[in-house]
Amino acid sequence: MQAKKVIPQVVQQEIALDSYLSTLLDDIPSNTELDQQELKVEVKPQVATQVKTSTPIVEKIITKPDNQDLDVTKPVRPLAVMPEWARSEFQALFFKVDKFILATPLTELLRTIEVDKKPTRIPGQPSWFMGLLDTHEQRIGVLDTGQLIFGKTIGQQRDLEKQPFQRILITGDGKWGLACDEILSIGKLEPDKVRWRTLRQKKPWLIGTVIDELTAVIDVNHLVPHRKAN
């Protein structure tokens, strides 16, 4: 009788074990999920490799250091853009246009004259071209320095009838005259006392600033127009 009682316990244990094992085995069918997980795992590396192989980004990253290399060479440029006359101490003429004081090297100028008559205006020319003027030795094209430097908007506000320019700086080639209000002085300038502009794509005539006086240094050769052949 006792043995009969034990058997059901064993059976129950076996059933329980079967049930447990079958449960474990039942979990296995979720193999599909595992497969998917495996797939996902497989996909991830692919994505990663795709990113790696997205060459434009990689190339951009690679090209950057090259640019930086170029930037490293920039500090050399200020010397390269300095005009010949600015390599050592030079004499500059300080003059006034409106309320602004400007400086230009004497080597770029022929002489200065007083405005004793109005230039002859030529029709069809820009407003900054004041006209032609016969001086003692040659005929010069007179330019409204105010308009050339400060732009038409500010420069044109000046009424030249009421407030005419008093002096003209004649360029070294004797072709152009830059009208101004006053000749102030001639002074010596050391190159290291001038902050030279490195980028001169815009306003190429503005080549630097005298650091102490904050006076703009003008290269008149870049300020005057180049005559077109008629």
Next chain:
Amino acid sequence: MSEDKKQDDPIMQWVTFRLGDEKYGINVMQVQEVLRITEIAPVPGAPAYVLGIINLRGNVVTVIDTRNRFGLMFKETDDASRVVIIETEDHIIGILVDSVAEVVELRGSEIETAPNVGNDETSKYIQGVTSRENELLILVDLNNFLSDEEKQEMDMF
């Protein structure tokens, strides 16, 4: 000057006129006549440089406001004002000027090219400049005084 050189450097006559402070010259061969100011009839819708039209012995002639054309300020006409009737390559037009001065003779070698720093279109009618009596004379090429489009417009008046 030798005879050969004279032929190479012919003399041309120019009628000079004034506009504001400046003196201009036009080839005398292209000047038909000089008129005192008569009634100039405005033309509706005409460009700003066209003052209007006049009846010249039965012919309608367009009168150009030369001050406007040359970018000068407007000025009321007075006793000295004149309309110079000129003959271009294919048109007869009148140009209003402040006054007509004289006829001068110039050698070709005396004429210098004027600097052109602006728009080619607007300045192509300036033939050159010359110095005369301590004054610059601006020589105008009447054949280029009006553009082709403007000449076509003239035909509409």
